[in-house]
Amino acid sequence: MNIAVLSGKGGTGKTTVSTNLALALKANYIDCDVEEPNGFLFLKPEVDAEEKVIVEYPVIDDNKCKSCGACVNVCQFNALAKVKDDIMLFQKLCHGCGACQIVCKYNAITYGKREIGKIEKGTARDINCSRGILNISEPMAVPVIRKLLKNLSDGINLIDCPPGTSCNVVNALKYADSAILVTECSEFGLHDLKMAVKLVKMYNIPFGIVINKDDDSDNIIKKYCMEEKIPLIGTIPYSKDIAVIYSKGEVLYDKLHHKEIFNHLSIAAKEVLSWN
Incomplete structure (x- = not known):
């Protein structure tokens, strides 16, 4: 009960x-x-x-990332933003849904972990x-x-x-x-x-x-x-x-x-x- x-x-x-x-x-x-x-x-x-x-958050590999913005467009929580030719991460807004990793065609996104x-x-x-x-x-x-x-x-x-x-x-x-x-x-x-x-x-x-x-x-x-x-x-x-x-x-x-x-x-x- x-x-x-x-x-x-x-x-x-x-x-x-x-x-x-x-x-x-x-x-x-x-x-x-x-x-x-x-x-x-x-x-x-x-x-x-x-x-x-512990929660997960995306880690972007700058060597693989082409700054196409697909991850930014799919994120419903505004945890990612495209600024000129760079992708910025607002770590504490991430819900760990994994959508950004799925849409990335260049395998530039992995996930790290942090304590909240x-x-x-x-x-x-x-x-x-x-x-x-x-x-x-x-x-x-x-x-x-x-x-x-x-x-x-x-x-x-x-x-x-x-x-x-x-x-x-x-x-x-x-x-x-x-x-x-x-x-x-x-x-x-x-x-x-x-x-x-x-x-x-x-x-x-x-x-x-x-x-x-x-x-x-x-x-x-x-x-x-x-x-x-x-x-x-x-x-x-x-x-x-x-x-x-x-x-x-x-x-x-x-x-x-x-x-x-x-x-x-x-x-x-x-x-x-x-x-x-």
Whole structure:
């Protein structure tokens, strides 16, 4: 059972929900927010395995290249450009599709390899934890996300997705059987939640909503859920105490009152999502 936790925007509390629900469900925690993976700051796993993420990129042999521009024309990602009589490579834009090598009539293109990030794995509180880390200045997170989610363990896997609705989220969502959308009670929260709902519906997987920083009123998010007939899994109250705990890098699940909140959310999630 792979559960994706996502949000239409950053700062809604997605990682707070993910880390604490992982403890409540005794689930494997996978941090796919590879540009800023902070779930480990709270779960504090002991990392015992590390693996590099390697991608391929074209290498042009100047002695064979005739600067015909066929490789430039076929590249859909603008990683190659013809400047006068020379072919320029923008290495970090390359997706490694191999099209340039196929169309080259002069066998001037081979492929090299380079490191763009890494995968870390460990354990904390009897749950398996893993995260991807994208190297600084690298623009493409998808290869790291794909490697991180390849060959997921049996049982419950809780996938902490990147924020927003970009291709990074899309690639994480491909591995999900169900989804939990985290939002907050604001116009911005509602606007971006609607985009996340559209994205999840494209994959036709069951999903529900968790409201963070709930003001205990009949707010715009609750009205939206009722109008659209979207299951509301539960709420996390707007609380200074929660903010203080979070700022210290501690998990809410260690505090009795907050533990009850996430135990309730875990039970409600099983009722809302297609559980198996």
